[in-house]
Amino acid sequence: MIRIMEVCGTHTMEIARAGIKKMLPEDVKLISGPGCPVCVTPQETIDAALGLADDPDVIITTYGDMMRVPGSEKGNDLRRKRAGGSDVRVVYSPMDSLGIAAENPDKQIVFLGVGFETTAPGTALTVGAAEKAGLKNFSVFSMLKTVEPPIRLLAEDPEFAVNGFLCPGHVAVIIGEAGLKFIPEELGIPAVIAGFEPEEILRAVTMLARQISKGEPRLENAYARVVRPEGNKKALEAIERYLVKRDDLWRGMGIIEQSGLGIKKEFAEYDAEAKFGIRIEPSGRRTACRCGEVISGKIGPEECPLFGSACTPEDPEGPCMVSSEGACAAAYHYRDGGI
Secondary structure, three states: HHHHHHHEHHHHHHHHHHHEEEEEOOOOOEOOOEEEEEEHHHHHHHHHHHHHHHOOOEEEEHHHHHHHOOOOOOOOOHHHHHEOOOOOOEOOOHHHHHHHHHOOOOOOOEEEEEEEOOOOOOHHHHHEEEEEHHOOOOEEHHHHHOOHHHHHHHHHOOOOOOOOOEHHHHHHHHHHHHHHHHHHOOOOOOEEEEOOOOOHHHHHHHHHHHHHHHHOOOOEEEEOOOOOOOOOOOHHHHHHHHEEEEEEEEOOEEEEEEEEEOHHHHHHHHHHHHHHOOOOOOOOOOOEEEEEEHHHHOOOHHHHOOOOOOOHHHHHHHHHHHOOOOOHHHHHHHHOOOO
């Protein structure tokens, strides 16, 4: 059996939509990993964001995927907060938040900065733009994560029976081939950077299967039309200028060293955690949701006893059923095998 983990929520959704799993031989299995940024955000962070939404002097700005993610209590989400009178607004770019800040000088605007290295440069540059514009009523609640630490953590688990990684094309655009070479060189696991069309994913799976059969792990770039060996230098410079790596809490995976990106201390006035005294620590609270096991590749979405019954896109128990990149949402919407 060949087990391949995709580390990108967009890959997960496209694999389900295109019915790629049913195209593969029975001895090739695709497994979803921690590639959905909304899904890996822990309930403790969601609870803190919901608490901010209760402040009448705060306007929350966020991407649409965050609106229906429940906190530790099912049914408690930003959508319901807005229905109850909280000022919560969906934006398409963090820069949109600056216009809201300029129009509402008597309010504190807090952008929920969720994502991996793909969205980190835009969030970082927004901090710089806020500083340049002198907008003291804007801050970022950084939920940003990086892809390398969780991959290392998973690979260290003796029960982690994955033979290859389908690497995220969007993240690779930023960090380049250089940011993913550790997978074959240090972990000894084959890796291929993949695009997002069905034929590109199938090609990458074929390349991985060949590496695995030959026992020759290396990094191959099947998305070279977009991904450069060195990545996007300007984007990396923006991250370096405004953000700093830190230990961070992940849903179902605990605290992972140097896996998050926070706002640098010199820009603390734009850091919502510093401004509002937010501290994210493991609470020990448990929900019936098994999203943490899904994003760790330990179980498939259908193996969760809540899947499709107590947990649906209309009434979700956890973020994997909410996000447009969530493994459970993908499995639910395309449970008949895709197109």
